[in-house]
Amino acid sequence: MRISAIRRESSAGGERVAADVVWEDCDRPARRIFFEVPPELGDGLSTDPESFAVGCAVPAMSHGERRLAIEGSLCPRVRDGLSGAGTLLRSWHGETFTAISIEPSGGFRAKTPASPVRPALFLSGGVDSLYTLASNRTDFPLDHPASFRDAIVLRGFSFHPSDTSHANDVWRRSSTAVRTLASAAALSPITMTTNLREIEPDFGLFARYFVLLLASAAHALARRVTTASIAADLKIAALFPWGSHPLFHALAGSSAVDVVESGGERTRLEKVRALADHADLLATVVVCQEGPLPGDVLNCGRCEKCVRTLVSLMIAGVPEAGRKAFAIRSVDAEAIDRLRRSVTPAATYFWAEIVAALEASGSGELAAAGRRLIERSLRAGDWHAEKGWRGRARRFDRRHLNGALLRASRGIRALPRRVRSAFR
């Protein structure tokens, strides 16, 4: 992979740093990758190569590129970090991630951090980042060097690049919420847009290293930001190979920008409990990734993430008025039972503590529904891991029938929709 022409440029949306990314050893399209901020924040952008190296290295490793040739001088801490991240990924996922040689045209040179120190956090408006913000505001006086000054909200991060209307709607809600939050919490909001996901649109791969994408955005702001906090999504002991594994954070920093994980000492439910007294923060919470949603609705209240958060808020004793960020403010067993399509293997982790808390509080029906959801989640896990006779059938289909059974199954499932549309 070759990354060149790193430059600062103006665009209709603001100021950018951009670079041309070309694949050398695999047949993938060249891209112009950028990080864009509003014009008034352009001075914080860095044209150093760290952001592009950190953002592009793992895709390069996963597609068999032999090197990452990049323009400019690169921080040696980034070289070491990317090498460590590659080793970790290989040890977790096998040799699908090759070792690459990192070749900066200007050699390796330490970068000087911006002065004075300026910590930022990635603020999505979700429970994890709200908890990190609340903790920081409680723990540090505003003039302490560790007190957050900036809130980075990143567009183009988590969705498939072509999924625009959906992503745009989530962005609209998220950025609105963050602007409100930032103003209330004496933070400067930095709305940043990137098309970095175009380098690697595959969600499966993205899930294995996404913290590095967040880190790359922080490096793009190296003339302003000295520390970037990323809220932990899992409790630190509940670790498995995952894109936000805390080992990645120390590997994602440079001599100019430290990347740290925050909030790993608490589970999601514990964070919700800690936020229960922060009505101002909960009024703008955005957990929902569904969309587009109508008008000023922040969260649909129906999806798995919304339902899980609502139940957590109920357990934490947040009154219905405190759940006004949700279109539906209460959850019953039926709402949990309705969750089918969106139940993933990860749901087991989040719902286990919720079910335990519901049982402890005597909410038997909700707890039973939660247990049923966990069973569905475990089944989904088995499906992904191709366990049992279904797994054997899938493997047989893939190997010997070229996916014919899968196509037939999808066709049969799509029949009702086709029939409906034929009669419309």
Place this chain on the structure above:
Amino acid sequence: MKVERLDLRSEGGESRATARIQWEDAAREPFELAFEARGDAMEAMRAEPNAMLLAVALPAMRAGERRIAIEGAVCPLLRDGLAAAATILRDWYGPPRLLPAIEPSAGFSAPSPAPERRSAGFLSGGMDSLDVFLHNRSQFPAGHPSRLAEALHVSGLPYTGPAASTSRESFVARGRSAATAMARGLGVALTFVRTNLADIDRDFLFFRQEYFGSAYAAIAQLFCRRFTSASFASAHQFGIRLDPLGSHPLLDPLYSTGALTFRHEGADRTRLQKAETAATRPDLLADLHVCLRTPFEGAGRNCGRCEKCLHSQIELLLAGARRAEAAFPSGALDAAAILAIPADPHTIFYWRPLAARLLSAGRQDLAEAVARKVTEMDRVRAWTRDLGWRGKLRRIDRRYLGSALLGLRRAMTRRTGGRPS
């Protein structure tokens, strides 16, 4: 537990930070925890509550204390970090491992960092810490805030015997002389810290498996008025070794405060890479101190025949390190010495890559000995982890036969005079 009478005194060219530890739930005598500093940073040392808390938190947890009432203010970042560390340790080693409630008399508030960013590193005199310094120097020019501008050398960790005993003094003297020579060679200011911290819990397994990261972090936090970051050399290697250990890339960052970041450094490099880095400075190699045996007969800093001395010598040999032999007794490295060491499966990751490399380097004698030792280590590991058919049998014996088979085997071994029949 009560941590009180935090005090700092400076006299006779030495600063001494102390705290009195009173156990509340464990039936143990009160203990005066002491840190004595001598050298460039000694005047910046303070009897920091965060440092004292880090020193006692995990021993208090192990002893079943329900709270740690500590004089002064505690950084909320450290409070959360310790909670996370306890969670990790519980996950690794099992319950209870409940962190005592932390009750600072002045509440929770973040200390302010030193006005200028300044980095220090721990210099033991061993290969990992030498690598941290050499690697850092290759990365950061003088004056850069990430450049390790100063070194800390600690005497008293781990527990190597009672105060003034030959075993302790021998270990301390060898470590100090190695660090002094290396610091001079590296051109870095050195501060010695002597502590009785290891006396708070003398169990080496606890020190190694759970505690030593926080023990060293405690010492770093004593100097948070001078340093904003302190680096501690990793014994891990990403992709090769990330098993539970008292200093770990997951644990160490959790021992940071609002004033000082505790960095775990070097896990991205293998031992052989570290030896190669060390080989670039032949002037420092004669000063290496890698040996944990104490005391031992003979001169020099390293016995040359223990497990750590042996794999270090091989690594340096493979790295083509000139003058490395000066650090070890002449002729210490041979096949017989390798075959004589106990097969400790915890250290297998050091040994596994060596056989093939030795063979390529034309040292078939050593390669064969290393290969045999690795096989032996694998066998011990399979045994301790209940792997293979023997492991299955042991599990069945434990679960269904109340360990009758094990008892029978032991009885037979006793009857045959210790030889397995």
